[in-house]
Amino acid sequence: MTRFIIQRLLLIPVLLLIFSVMVFALVQAPPGDFLTSYIATLASTGSSLDQETIAMLERQFGLDQPVHIQYLRWMGRLLQGDLGLSLEYQRPNAELIAERLGLTVTLALSAFVFTWIVAIPLGIYSATHRNTILDYLTTVLNYIGVATPNFMLALILMWWAYSRFGVSITGLFSREFEQAPWSLAKVIDLAKHIWLPMIVLGIAGTARLTRVMRANLLDELNKPYMISGRARGLSEWQLVMKYPVRLAINPLISTIGWYLPELFSGSLIVATVMNLQNIGPLLLRSLINQDMYLAGGILLIYCFLAIIGTLISDLLLAWLDPRIRMEKS
Amino acid sequence: MNGIENNVLQPEGHNQPQITEADALVDTEELLITTQEEERISVASNWKLVWWRFRKNKLAVISAILLLFFSIVVLVPDFFSTHDPEATNARLAFIPIQNIHLIDEGRLRPWVPAVSGERDPVTLAMVWKIDETQKIYIRFFARGYPYKILNLIETDIHLVGTVDPEQSDQIFLLGTDRLGRDQFSRLAHATRISMTIGMASVILSVILGMVLGGISGYFGGWVDNFIQRLIELLQSLPTIPIWLALTAALPRTWSPEKVFFAITIILALRGWTTLAREVRGRFLSLREEDFILAAELAGCSRWRVILVHMIPTFTSHIIATSTLSIPVMIVTETSLSYLGLGLRPPAISWGVMLQEAQNIQTLALAPWLLIPGLTVIIAVLAFNLVGDGLRDAADPYS
Numbered sequence: 001m002t003r004f005i006i007q008r009l010l011l012i013p014v015l016l017l018i019f020s021v022m023v024f025a026l027v028q029a030p031p032g033d034f035l036t037s038y039i040a041t042l043a044s045t046g047s048s049l050d051q052e053t054i055a056m057l058e059r060q061f062g063l064d065q066p067v068h069i070q071y072l073r074w075m076g077r078l079l080q081g082d083l084g085l086s087l088e089y090q091r092p093n094a095e096l097i098a099e100r101l102g103l104t105v106t107l108a109l110s111a112f113v114f115t116w117i118v119a120i121p122l123g124i125y126s127a128t129h130r131n132t133i134l135d136y137l138t139t140v141l142n143y144i145g146v147a148t149p150n151f152m153l154a155l156i157l158m159w160w161a162y163s164r165f166g167v168s169i170t171g172l173f174s175r176e177f178e179q180a181p182w183s184l185a186k187v188i189d190l191a192k193h194i195w196l197p198m199i200v201l202g203i204a205g206t207a208r209l210t211r212v213m214r215a216n217l218l219d220e221l222n223k224p225y226m227i228s229g230r231a232r233g234l235s236e237w238q239l240v241m242k243y244p245v246r247l248a249i250n251p252l253i254s255t256i257g258w259y260l261p262e263l264f265s266g267s268l269i270v271a272t273v274m275n276l277q278n279i280g281p282l283l284l285r286s287l288i289n290q291d292m293y294l295a296g297g298i299l300l301i302y303c304f305l306a307i308i309g310t311l312i313s314d315l316l317l318a319w320l321d322p323r324i325r326m327e328k329s
Numbered sequence: 330m331n332g333i334e335n336n337v338l339q340p341e342g343h344n345q346p347q348i349t350e351a352d353a354l355v356d357t358e359e360l361l362i363t364t365q366e367e368e369r370i371s372v373a374s375n376w377k378l379v380w381w382r383f384r385k386n387k388l389a390v391i392s393a394i395l396l397l398f399f400s401i402v403v404l405v406p407d408f409f410s411t412h413d414p415e416a417t418n419a420r421l422a423f424i425p426i427q428n429i430h431l432i433d434e435g436r437l438r439p440w441v442p443a444v445s446g447e448r449d450p451v452t453l454a455m456v457w458k459i460d461e462t463q464k465i466y467i468r469f470f471a472r473g474y475p476y477k478i479l480n481l482i483e484t485d486i487h488l489v490g491t492v493d494p495e496q497s498d499q500i501f502l503l504g505t506d507r508l509g510r511d512q513f514s515r516l517a518h519a520t521r522i523s524m525t526i527g528m529a530s531v532i533l534s535v536i537l538g539m540v541l542g543g544i545s546g547y548f549g550g551w552v553d554n555f556i557q558r559l560i561e562l563l564q565s566l567p568t569i570p571i572w573l574a575l576t577a578a579l580p581r582t583w584s585p586e587k588v589f590f591a592i593t594i595i596l597a598l599r600g601w602t603t604l605a606r607e608v609r610g611r612f613l614s615l616r617e618e619d620f621i622l623a624a625e626l627a628g629c630s631r632w633r634v635i636l637v638h639m640i641p642t643f644t645s646h647i648i649a650t651s652t653l654s655i656p657v658m659i660v661t662e663t664s665l666s667y668l669g670l671g672l673r674p675p676a677i678s679w680g681v682m683l684q685e686a687q688n689i690q691t692l693a694l695a696p697w698l699l700i701p702g703l704t705v706i707i708a709v710l711a712f713n714l715v716g717d718g719l720r721d722a723a724d725p726y727s
Contacts (some may be wrong), residue, residue: 018562026571029578147709149660151667152702156685163693170689258564265569269664283570284668287577299574302567310565 012307020078024071026299027292033063037290038087055186060088068087074293078300084293088286089222093297097279100110101301103172104278106270108192108263111202118255118309119206123213127221128240140208144206149265154200154273169196170275201270205259209252216251220244239319253316260309341449382722389595391720392711399524399708404506407476409488410514411500414677420446421509423695424457424501433464433525440464441500443611465499466492473497501630504697506685513676516701522678524708526589530596532650537597539640539647546612551610556635568599576670585676592671596658604650611643642701645723653716656709663705679705 035057042048049057058064062073077084083093126135161169171178178188219225220243231240269278275281279298286295370378383389394636400412402409427441443463446455471490477483491497503512545556575595579588615621659679665671666680668689682701686692692699 015562015565019566022566023574026574026578031580040644074398117542141712143710144706146654147706147713148663149702149709150706151664153697155683155692155702158689159692159696159699163688163696168689233564261567262564265567268573269668270669283668284573287573295574298568299567302570303565304567306380 005315008311012311013202015307016300016304018089020075020300021115023070023144023296023303024074025298027296028067028070029285030290033290033292035061035087039141048050054209061085071109074296083297086286086291086294088289088291088294093294094122094293096147096282097297097301100277100279100282103266103276104271104280105269105305106190107194107197107201107267107276108260110198111205111263111267112260114198114202115206116207117201119209120213120252122206123248124240124245126210126214126218128236129219130301142207142211145203148204150204151269151273153203154197154270157196158274159202172197172276174295194213197270197276200274201267205263209259210257212255213248216248217244222245253320254313256316257310260312264305264309303325349525350495375645379719379722382716386718386721388714393716394712395707395711397519399711402517402520403524405478406517408478408486409517410511411473411487411490412498412500412511412514413474414510414514415675416510418509420455421501421505424505424509425459425695426697427459427465427501427504429467433466438466439468440466441502443499444501453484465496467500468492471497480610492564503700504695506682506695506698507691512682512700515682516704517681518625518677519679519701520704520708522589522663522672522676523659523680523705526593526596526662526672526678527655530593530600532656533593533597534600534604535647535651539608540606541601542605543612543640545711546609547616556605557609560605563599563602568661569664570698572596572665573668573670576665586674588672589676592662592665596661596710600654600658603654606648607650608643608647611646612639614638615642645719649719649723650714652712652719655716656712659705659709659712683696699700 009249012086035054039049039054055064062070065073074084081094082096085091086093086096089096109110122138126138129135158169172190172193173186173191174189177186178185221240223244225243226239230236234242267278268278268283270276271280272284280299283295283298283302285291286298354688370381372383420428422557423445424446427444429441431437431439433440435641436613441464442458442459442461443465445463446452446459449456467489468491469489471492472485472494473487473490475483475485489500489502491500501513502513503516505511506515545553572595575598576592579591583591596703612628621634624634629638662671662678663680663683666673666678667683672678681702683698686698686702
């Protein structure tokens with residue numbers, strides 16, 4: 001087991017190195033750079049930069065160097081924990097990201113918890129009460145949940161709340177807390193606002209997980225051990241919860257591997273639509289403005305989160321399922 | 330086999346003491362029919378079996394019909410339009426939906442109410458009123474603006490239109506947007522782009538997945554190892570951020586067609602990995618099968634073994650899997666375009682149309698701007714249902 005964990009941990013830097021090359025190539029790819037688009041914006045408002053300032057800025061951000069040198073310099077600073085300076089905000093990227101990273105992770109994790117809390121009981125109920133009205137209702141909701149894109153659901157909810165009650169349900173904080181430093185009151189305020197984006201983000205996964213849980217459990221419910229348990233006089237609740245449910249949940253653990261990363265990257269769209277202050281909208285802005293070091297930093301963070309998500313599920317699986325543990329070591 | 334035995338045994342099982350002549354006749358007749366049925370099944374090709382099983386799934390069949398309709402829209406969007414989708418008229422902005430009424434004074438004579446606009450004296454915004462007393466009669470297969478079917482046949486027949494050609498610019502079946510463009514016509518054209526992009530990227534994924542997965546599974550060794558690592562790498566990438574970065578890297582100066590192709594490729598870039606894995610798994614297990622060995626011993630070339638003996642055993646499965654991945658592509662394209670990084674105007678896709686619905690205040694005034702979103706949901710739902718139906722039908726063990 002320890003060997004397995006160490007192997008997986010050693011893989012992370014290798015993956016990150018490969019991803020860093022890909023990410024850099026990506027943010028470097030658009031024609032022109034931040035300076036050209038910055039100059040264009042300035043020109044459209046009538047002002048301009050003189051040649052000297054341009055040259056100075058170019059030197060400052062290393063834009064005058066060939067691509068591979070730029071990458072090596074970026075990478076070198078990255079290893080020292082320095083994500084560089086944002087060209088647009090003129091602030092350290094690490095600071096910009098750190099401000100919003102917490103909210104990204106909180107949102108994704110709460111959506112994850114929501115998914116499991118809702119999907120497992122719903123799946124169990126659907127499977128044990130097959131062909132009842134509630135089962136059909138769950139199935140229909142599941143199909144719609146899978147079919148509705150995140151942002152569409154957010155839009156519909158926002159429109160409904162606005163036209164019905166005249167309230168705008170965007171953002172994660174009330175106005176008085178937006179700029180306030182962290183305090184208990186701010187956390188409570190966050191809890192009051194986060195549930196809606198959490199549901200929007202988690203609903204598709206919930207629908208899928210419920211379906212998987214229902215199907216897995218249905219397979220188990222027909223097995224002979226159920227009859228033998230019943231014959232021995234176990235109550236239905238005990239019988240279902242103790243054996244088939246545990247077996248049916250096991251395959252779900254492996255879904256964490258893709259579900260957590262999907263939540264991290266899915267939160268990007270929800271955050272943009274609902275105007276949440278996490279790293280999603282920041283990435284979008286930086287991509288549009290060609291703020292390449294900021295975009296690169298955020299993309300790397302997303303890669304890192306994706307790797308961590310997969311790692312967690314692998315470790316959980318190995319811990320829960322001895323067969324996998326034995327095979328790997 | 331089982332079925333036949335059951336049927337033969339059934340008369341005995343009933344165990345009726347006296348069998349009348351008529352009863353006996355009915356029994357043999359039933360027996361005859363069922364054996365014919367059995368025979369029909371035992372000689373049916375795999376595709377027929379799949380079709381028979383698929384046919385039983387009513388929801389899937391309805392969805393398939395719906396998708397068929399969508400594909401007709403994809404082929405001739407102009408036929409379903411009432412206006413030129415690009416035509417703007419700022420004075421006709423935000424006209425509400427005009428409901429179609431079928432009956433007029435007890436006769437079947439479809440019409441839509443006219444709209445009349447007035448400027449609000451305070452806000453100066455146009456306020457549209459549906460005027461039920463003024464009727465604009467409509468008919469099917471009416472004449473409208475000229476267009477070409479598939480760029481070949483010139484015609485001016487449209488699915489719906491006004492009876493009086495003079496009024497043809499007064500019907501907006503799904504309302505208009507900020508620029509006074511007719512949503513109904515735009516929706517038809519958006520359907521073309523969005524559906525095409527979904528299917529094209531899936532076809533590309535299938536080709537890539539089959540080729541690379543096949544190579545990986547059939548040859549094994551370092552090639553296999555390399556392709557598998559590549560798949561793992563691609564699958565551990567965070568999808569949406571990377572897609573955003575890729576689409577943001579597309580030059581702004583590119584024509585809509587170029588962007589369209591680029592996005593198709595971007596979507597397929599990760600789509601192929603799941604399929605390649607499945608194909609590889611199939612190849613690995615098929616390699617051990619006796620009939621493959623037999624084919625090889627009989628002197629079949631490598632390509633013949635792959636193309637004639639291996640691939641046909643899992644085509645139905647691949648079709649089911651790829652049907653299920655079309656909606657994923659459609660949703661991704663819609664989301665990217667909605668965020669402004671996918672297709673860009675003047676291209677019209679569902680996502681591009683939804684860009685108009687970004688502002689909540691606007692949306693509260695003109696909720697019909699959300700209709701493209703409902704179309705997305707319906708299309709995705711239909712693809713999922715057909716895909717599920719196909720998967721169940723293609724599975725011989727169900």
